[in-house]
Amino acid sequence: MFTSEILKKFEESFRHVSGGRKGEWVHPEKGPQGQSLFTQTYFRPADPDRLLISISGTHGPEAYIGSLIQAEILRNLPAENGKGPSLLFVHNLNCFGSAWCRRPNHQNIDLNRNGWRGEIPVNLGFAEFISLVSSRNWTEYAARFAIAAPKLLTQGLARISGAIAGGQTGYPDSLFFAGRERSFELKQLTRLFSDMKPQKLSVLEIHTGLGPKAYESLLQEKSIAPDLSRALIAKFQHPLVDLTQNQQFYAAQGSIAHLLEECFPTAQRLHLTQEFGTHHFVRVLGAMAIENQAWNNGRHDDSQRMQMLQEIFFPANEDWRQKTLAVGVRRFFDMMDLI
Numbered sequence: 001m002f003t004s005e006i007l008k009k010f011e012e013s014f015r016h017v018s019g020g021r022k023g024e025w026v027h028p029e030k031g032p033q034g035q036s037l038f039t040q041t042y043f044r045p046a047d048p049d050r051l052l053i054s055i056s057g058t059h060g061p062e063a064y065i066g067s068l069i070q071a072e073i074l075r076n077l078p079a080e081n082g083k084g085p086s087l088l089f090v091h092n093l094n095c096f097g098s099a100w101c102r103r104p105n106h107q108n109i110d111l112n113r114n115g116w117r118g119e120i121p122v123n124l125g126f127a128e129f130i131s132l133v134s135s136r137n138w139t140e141y142a143a144r145f146a147i148a149a150p151k152l153l154t155q156g157l158a159r160i161s162g163a164i165a166g167g168q169t170g171y172p173d174s175l176f177f178a179g180r181e182r183s184f185e186l187k188q189l190t191r192l193f194s195d196m197k198p199q200k201l202s203v204l205e206i207h208t209g210l211g212p213k214a215y216e217s218l219l220q221e222k223s224i225a226p227d228l229s230r231a232l233i234a235k236f237q238h239p240l241v242d243l244t245q246n247q248q249f250y251a252a253q254g255s256i257a258h259l260l261e262e263c264f265p266t267a268q269r270l271h272l273t274q275e276f277g278t279h280h281f282v283r284v285l286g287a288m289a290i291e292n293q294a295w296n297n298g299r300h301d302d303s304q305r306m307q308m309l310q311e312i313f314f315p316a317n318e319d320w321r322q323k324t325l326a327v328g329v330r331r332f333f334d335m336m337d338l339i
Helices: 004-016 060-075 095-100 124-129 138-155 157-165 184-193 226-236 256-263 281-296 303-313 318-338
Strands: 021-030 036-044 047-055 085-091 200-208 216-220 268-276
Touching: 004 036, 004 060, 021 095, 021 184, 036 095, 036 184, 047 060, 047 318, 060 085, 060 095, 060 200, 060 303, 060 318, 085 184, 124 157, 138 157, 138 281, 157 281, 184 256, 200 256, 200 318, 216 318, 226 318, 256 268, 268 318, 281 303
Parallel strands: 047 085, 047 200, 200 268
Antiparallel strands: 021 036, 036 085, 216 268
């Protein structure tokens, strides 16, 4: 599809790095043209006690800007320095989703809701909105949203957003499905992490679709020490959003942050979800619902379905792309300086 050239830029950027270890894993499914799909990794060892991880493509079409950001970072990495942190890039984690322009994977699992363990999580609030997220077109979505709108006024956006998008396991064909077992992709990620034992871990996970257009929201799912928070804000010149305190955002069940807690239980962890806003939440949710119904009805190769979702998570606006690229690259090097 028209985004395949973007995803190749990460591989091309390897010409600008020396040393390190490149890797990949092949997905069990194929792409629209029958092509093999794979997730790429690059590990540059340095200080084994400090590890900085960059993850792109947790949600399929978010891989496009993530790929551009990671490729530009590789092109600008300084020469290897054993005194710096070890670096790990996970490129295009949901390679099935990026190939088919789908947010979830081949089993309709939202990878950022699949990091749970233990008992299958239950989200009873999702059932209230199943009609809304099952809309087949914009007219139907508008009518159903009008019915749900009063709940926004009485319960607030963050609470409603959490009920809809926090993750659910009751409706396998619907949005934000957390899965009932660990996905192929997160199993591979766990294996990748298994030999790494850092004392300090920093993770920057690239996402799009949430927040004001072209604005970067840096989300932390757990409160961090006040001195570290001050150091981050001073370095970034940008606020952090503490999801344990903020009333405008929701925390997802079973996010990648939960998986990292499982894989690195003894490390001092700093996980930031880097969200770049695209369109208003109402439009984003509507597009996701309509796209999902199109997919469920067999319209896998439908270019309109693909183009609609690409615009939602990777807008065609060149100013958005350039601004997001610049901020994404700068933030990685900020993190590299701080760890």
